[in-house]
Amino acid sequence: MGAYEFGRGESTDSYVEDSDILGNEAFKQLVKAFFDAKRNGLTECCLVKIQHTADNFKEIAQKLEKKLRQTDYFGVLSDGLYVLLPNTDDEAAQGVIERFLKEGFESSIVHAEDVRG
Secondary structure, three states, rough: OHHHHHHHHHHHHHOOOOOOOOOHHHHHHHHHHHHHHHHHHOEEEEEEEEOOOOOHHHHHHHHHHOOOOOOEEEEOOEEEEEEEEEEOOHHHHHHHHHHHOOOOOOOOEEOOOHHOO
């Protein structure tokens, strides 16, 4: 389920205005749920932080969304823009990181213990 499907029935406060980027609280809850499931052996997932200097997350997401699957989620945490990659291990996430780099955006994997709200 992509960000659009996840947000159905949720308040519009779940998203950054006029975008498919999950806002801080909604994204934090989603990341926690996925990392809890990962800890319990129920799924694989990776969280990737996108390095940027722009204030406009929507422009960045528009440039990068074509490099992702429909099941991946853009979201904002207190320190920037992230992508949650469900059913993805660290090795597969490296492919996403390489695709982002080709678009001019450095990114890196963030592990559960390093996530800041």
